[in-house]
Amino acid sequence: MKRLILSALALLSLMSAWAQDAYVPSESNLAAREKFEDNRFGVFIHWGIYSMFAQGEWYLQEGGLNAAEYAKAAGGFYPASFDAREWVKAIKASGARYICFTSRHHDGFSMFDTAVSDYDMIDSTPFKRDIIAELAQACREEGIALNFYYSLADWTREDYPVGKTGHNTGRKGNAQDYDSYFSFMKAQLAELLTKYGDIGAIWFDGFWDHDSDPVPFDWRLPELYSHIHSINPACLIGNNHHRAVFPGEDFQMFERDLPGGSGWSKGREISNLPLEMCQTMNGMWGYKIADQNYMSSGELVRLLVRAVSKGSNLLINVGPQPDGNLPQAAVARLAEMGEWMNVNGESVYGCGAAGVPEKDWGVATAKDDKVYLHVFDVPENGIISVPLSELAGVFGQKPRWKKIKAELLGGAAVKPEVRDGNLVVTLGQLSPSADHVVRLSF
Numbered sequence: 252m253k254r255l256i257l258s259a260l261a262l263l264s265l266m267s268a269w270a271q272d273a274y275v276p277s278e279s280n281l282a283a284r285e286k287f288e289d290n291r292f293g294v295f296i297h298w299g300i301y302s303m304f305a306q307g308e309w310y311l312q313e314g315g316l317n318a319a320e321y322a323k324a325a326g327g328f329y330p331a332s333f334d335a336r337e338w339v340k341a342i343k344a345s346g347a348r349y350i351c352f353t354s355r356h357h358d359g360f361s362m363f364d365t366a367v368s369d370y371d372m373i374d375s376t377p378f379k380r381d382i383i384a385e386l387a388q389a390c391r392e393e394g395i396a397l398n399f400y401y402s403l404a405d406w407t408r409e410d411y412p413v414g415k416t417g418h419n420t421g422r423k424g425n426a427q428d429y430d431s432y433f434s435f436m437k438a439q440l441a442e443l444l445t446k447y448g449d450i451g452a453i454w455f456d457g458f459w460d461h462d463s464d465p466v467p468f469d470w471r472l473p474e475l476y477s478h479i480h481s482i483n484p485a486c487l488i489g490n491n492h493h494r495a496v497f498p499g500e501d502f503q504m505f506e507r508d509l510p511g512g513s514g515w516s517k518g519r520e521i522s523n524l525p526l527e528m529c530q531t532m533n534g535m536w537g538y539k540i541a542d543q544n545y546m547s548s549g550e551l552v553r554l555l556v557r558a559v560s561k562g563s564n565l566l567i568n569v570g571p572q573p574d575g576n577l578p579q580a581a582v583a584r585l586a587e588m589g590e591w592m593n594v595n596g597e598s599v600y601g602c603g604a605a606g607v608p609e610k611d612w613g614v615a616t617a618k619d620d621k622v623y624l625h626v627f628d629v630p631e632n633g634i635i636s637v638p639l640s641e642l643a644g645v646f647g648q649k650p651r652w653k654k655i656k657a658e659l660l661g662g663a664a665v666k667p668e669v670r671d672g673n674l675v676v677t678l679g680q681l682s683p684s685a686d687h688v689v690r691l692s693f
């Protein structure tokens with residue numbers, strides 16, 4: 252019997268591997284990947300009824316709360332100041348070109364009008380406005396792409412097979428049924444992909460809830476992924492499983508770490524799919540009242556540039572307040588990033604790694620036949636240098652160095668020289684900036 256079960260399991264996993272290997276991205280998907288990479292900079296938004304408690308998005312779990320008591324927050328969720336246009340304008344002003352919004356987090360509350368649950372904005376709150384419909388409309392008007400975060404894990408539904416989190420929420424646990432939960436997710440994803448216009452990507456999270464099960468849990472991802480691609484072949488799929496990519500995915504994500512970094516992505520294989528690092532401006536993703544420890548706009552600019560220098564996007568998170576406003580600290584940082592992007596955006600959009608390893612003074616990005624040197628810290632003598640060999644990837648082995656031009660974006664031309672196998676640029680006195688960008692071209 253045991254042998255029979257094992258063979259059936261082996262057959263199932265073979266079939267599932269086959270289904271995943273069979274994924275061939277459509278032309279529209281490949282074009283969407285390119286657009287996603289060109290955009291380079293997005294804003295993540297974690298917003299839900301958890302914002303009411305102002306303790307971050309994990310409060311149901313971390314506070315050891317009962318889900319039925321927690322759900323009462325929905326009855327008071329009336330974010331009177333919510334104005335999707337204002338949000339999107341503030342985000343666009345930063346230079347970000349896309350938004351990824353939490354349609355449903357691990358607490359199971361849907362921020363949109365869903366027909367398959369009453370635990371949503373329309374049926375459970377006095378606000379009765381479809382946040383996502385308003386956000387989608389504002390994004391369309393402002394030309395900002397919209398992606399959806401969607402949690403695979405759920406701490407409240409009885410049909411969700413309980414994983415390593417969400418044990419104390421008061422679930423009876425006697426009706427766990429992945430078929431039922433899977434159909435629910437498919438129905439919600441179909442709603443998200445058909446009711447709100449063109450959606451750029453689905454950003455899955457929560458896979459890790461079952462990563463230490465004694466018998467590997469089958470999320471039926473190939474089926475879920477092909478469900479999405481059959482509705483919209485161009486929709487990109489990413490999954491925050493903290494592993495190497497699975498076939499069927501269209502981009503790879505890295506949480507709180509750069510690809511190849513020494514933190515959460517340590518040792519993880521980097522795919523040749525588009526890459527995206529996500530990070531939050533302060534400590535928590537969802538609004539947390541005590542968490543005012545925001546990165547400065549200079550640090551955020553440098554993080555964005557570092558991500559691009561590794562061939563990755565940056566998705567930077569903001570946790571809106573329960574009243575519907577974005578925290579002022581976040582708005583100020585978005586505006587300051589925008590000031591920098593207005594001058595230096597060409598060294599970010601459509602750019603990638605330059606093949607120049609990180610230097611004491613900063614990093615480099617490249618696009619077509621241009622290299623951008625990002626000077627975070629101007630050396631005391633005002634001079635930076637790059638070995639010519641490191642520029643060969645962009646300029647070729649034997650360029651006519653005499654003809655190379657160096658210009659400070661938003662500033663004057665600076666004189667490059669070739670000395671001892673290095674390209675040397677004298678910057679001189681510069682006014683303070685998070686990142687002075689020197690464009691090299693012929």
Ligand code: FHN
Pocket residue numbers: 308309456457491506529536
């Ligand atoms: O548990 C979530 C967390 O709340 C947040 O959504 C982040 C965003 O990357 N992802 C999960 C942890 O891996």
